[in-house]
Amino acid sequence: MTVFPIEQFSNIETPFYYYDLNLLKRTLGIISKIASDNGFHLHYAVKANANPRILETIKDFGLGADCVSGGEVKAAVEAGFAADKIMFAGVGKTDKEIEYALDANIRCFNVESLPELLNIDEIARRKKMMARVAVRINPNVDAHTHHYITTGLNENKFGISLEQLDDFVKTALTLENIDLCGVHFHIGSQIQDLTPFVTLCSNINEILRHLESLGALISIVDVGGGLGIDYEQPEENPIPDFETYFNIFKKHLILKPDQELHFEPGRSIVGQCGSLITKVLYVKEGVEKKFAIVDGGMTDLIRPALYQAHHKIENISNSESQIDDVYDVVGPICESSDTFGTDERLPLISRGDYLALRSAGAYGEVMASGYNCRKLPGSVFSDDHL
């Protein structure tokens, strides 16, 4: 259970992210044990949370990194991730980013289009290097998640469609500075009904057979991330059911002995360990509603405004109270979408109370912005001496 040391919060400027490092380490212990027992390769998706202490903790458990920009590759290298465990995906890699990643000698580029492949080949040729490449394939699997976080459908900007795969592979096999060694998939995020992963496996089996017939030697099979977390019951389900998730791939994927299975979990590792701590500025009595106006807003945690996500809200200053009331919990930003919850039944709220927005460890701090000339939120760790 995450315990918030609120007596020690008075010296810290709100809003800030509070990270439960014990929970992060327990989560990493479980996922890395399953991976090592099965010979799976894990690459943490840095975009979920790039806080240096989070990266360092994850690196200490031996995971690799999955990056989607040159900046993330740099953050991973600086955090001490082994270069041969770094993957680099993304539809718009710049020349500078490609050069940097080649110089760092990362494991693999996950390539998303033919012009990108040709560009990587040209840059590698100039540097007299070989670029290891996995083709990101769009398997046209519907992940049944929010429209904005579905990535595996044909209408999507990510990856190479099955119709265009042959062309891509045949070209890649002719390029002298490209070593086509892998296939990469990522069908979406916050996936809770796991059946799309079963579909993904059977599509991958077929794709691997086909690529073999084209003469491609595939040693890396990277199935991406996407496992969801329980946003409504973070205390009851602090650690996702990794066992069931991994068993799907164990059971349904048909790999050759020399083919490595790679995963890129993001949210499932860091989501539950973080909370946004915010202070109540005012309790405003509207005509039909009561508003708890807090000092944190969409600039600190944008998920509710961006994808209608809901984070469980707790009044951690008054959690034992028997008296409750119904509030809209809103931030100070000049946008109507700056709302964390509507009609939330919460223990009575007063000015100065601390609220915790739970399950905010993934896509929280890393997406913070300075809109409205606001300061970025700080971060506090459970083992900090406050």
Ligand SMILES: *Cc1c(COP(=O)(O)O)cnc(C)c1O
């Ligand atoms: C975002 C992303 C991930 C991580 O997704 P989660 O849902 O956070 O697990 C993995 N791989 C790629 C290529 C991504 O873009």
